[in-house]
Amino acid sequence: MSTSVPLTPERILEAAEETLRRFGPAKTTVVDVARALGVSHGSVYRHFPTKADLRDAVVDRWLQRMHPALAAVADGAGPAPERLRLLLWTLAETKWERAQDDPEFFSAFAELAEDARAPVVAHIDFVVARLTQVTAEGVARGEIASADPEATARALFDATARFHHPAGRSAWVRPRIDASFEGVWDLLRTGLLPRDSG
Amino acid sequence: MSTSVPLTPERILEAAEETLRRFGPAKTTVVDVARALGVSHGSVYRHFPTKADLRDAVVDRWLQRMHPALAAVADGAGPAPERLRLLLWTLAETKWERAQDDPEFFSAFAELAEDARAPVVAHIDFVVARLTQVTAEGVARGEIASADPEATARALFDATARFHHPAGRSAWVRPRIDASFEGVWDLLRTGLLPRDSG
Numbered sequence: 001m002s003t004s005v006p007l008t009p010e011r012i013l014e015a016a017e018e019t020l021r022r023f024g025p026a027k028t029t030v031v032d033v034a035r036a037l038g039v040s041h042g043s044v045y046r047h048f049p050t051k052a053d054l055r056d057a058v059v060d061r062w063l064q065r066m067h068p069a070l071a072a073v074a075d076g077a078g079p080a081p082e083r084l085r086l087l088l089w090t091l092a093e094t095k096w097e098r099a100q101d102d103p104e105f106f107s108a109f110a111e112l113a114e115d116a117r118a119p120v121v122a123h124i125d126f127v128v129a130r131l132t133q134v135t136a137e138g139v140a141r142g143e144i145a146s147a148d149p150e151a152t153a154r155a156l157f158d159a160t161a162r163f164h165h166p167a168g169r170s171a172w173v174r175p176r177i178d179a180s181f182e183g184v185w186d187l188l189r190t191g192l193l194p195r196d197s198g
Numbered sequence: 199m200s201t202s203v204p205l206t207p208e209r210i211l212e213a214a215e216e217t218l219r220r221f222g223p224a225k226t227t228v229v230d231v232a233r234a235l236g237v238s239h240g241s242v243y244r245h246f247p248t249k250a251d252l253r254d255a256v257v258d259r260w261l262q263r264m265h266p267a268l269a270a271v272a273d274g275a276g277p278a279p280e281r282l283r284l285l286l287w288t289l290a291e292t293k294w295e296r297a298q299d300d301p302e303f304f305s306a307f308a309e310l311a312e313d314a315r316a317p318v319v320a321h322i323d324f325v326v327a328r329l330t331q332v333t334a335e336g337v338a339r340g341e342i343a344s345a346d347p348e349a350t351a352r353a354l355f356d357a358t359a360r361f362h363h364p365a366g367r368s369a370w371v372r373p374r375i376d377a378s379f380e381g382v383w384d385l386l387r388t389g390l391l392p393r394d395s396g
Contacts, residue, residue: 114368145388151381152385154378154381155378155381155382155384155385156385158360158378158381158382159357159358159382159385159386160357161359161360161366162356162359162360162363165360165365165366167363167365167366167368168359168363168365168366170312170365180352180356183349183352183353183356184353184356184357186353187350187353187354187357187386187389187390188357188385188386188389189389190343190388190389190390191385191386191387191388191389191390192385192388192389195393
């Protein structure tokens with residue numbers, strides 16, 4: 001098995017996800033991941049020198065998978081306020097679905113993410129940058145009032161934390177959480193609109 | 199010790215808090231609480247028939263302690279938007295301070311609260327009722343625009359979850375969290391104001 005297919009970082013990360021799903025973060029070791037791949041743990045360490053490196057790569061891969069869909073929304077057409085709603089909605093709903101479809105892995109991911117500062121900060125920066133881009137476009141078009149699009153973007157991200165931060169996952173019960181999102185968005189949207197458009 | 203002072207629910211709850219602080223929720227038993235009081239566990243069960251009853255009472259007591267300060271803000275004078283800000287700020291900052299001053303007990307409390315649905319729901323209802331009261335006053339005075347003050351109150355509560363929900367406590371690092379609160383509040387406040395006042 002180890003001789004036929006080259007041991008790529010991608011294969012290691014897939015095996016690590018599967019191992020995490022089965023054993024949970026506390027009990028998963030690099031040796032378990034190596035065993036699932038039929039290789040020595042030294043071969044895994046060659047790609048990920050420490051267990052923390054492997055953890056960060058697993059979290060990073062999981063988060064990066066969402067980014068193309070979020071970028072597509074940000075780069076799309078339509079009024080800026082509506083694109084901001086869709087960006088935040090996509091961010092939230094993707095996580096709700098993954099938490100529901102694969103709860104073991106999502107719990108493992110949430111626990112790992114608490115310690116994986118670098119990929120989490122990179123993810124937040126990515127989302128806030130997309131929100132900033134759309135907010136600035138909205139300001140330029142007169143659809144949004146904001147003296148500081150990046151500060152507004154960060155406020156939007158923070159005000160919707162309960163919908164996208166994994167720590168809030170016990171409250172992601174549908175359709176209640178959908179209604180809660182709409183209530184928060186209504187208030188935020190009114191806060192974004194220029195005062196002379198009402 | 200058990201003969202001199204009557205065994206009140208209050209004394210049991212104080213002992214339970216102290217025991218939780220020392221052992222954590224997973225390792226605290228009713229026997230430990232009884233031992234700390236120098237009484238039999240039967241005496242504790244007479245007041246709290248199950249461990250879940252004792253857990254709920256500990257969480258309820260902790261949450262209720264915040265209520266007089268929140269009610270005082272709601273019943274106070276001043277513009278309604280400013281009272282809403284102070285209500286949410288008091289709710290958040292009280293928790294930040296308790297989490298910082300007594301981290302062992304706060305972690306134990308947060309863990310217990312996840313299972314203590316009844317007192318948590320009662321607490322949320324209390325806070326949302328105070329926010330509704332102030333929002334409705336603001337609407338009557340022309341300081342706030344809202345077609346449904348209770349829906350607005352719930353949106354305010356949900357949009358500030360990261361500041362007051364214990365699950366978000368790892369991000370309660372000052373002064374960063376203060377700045378984040380102000381950013382969110384600026385956006386929410388603009389969303390509350392009547393459109394013709396800008």
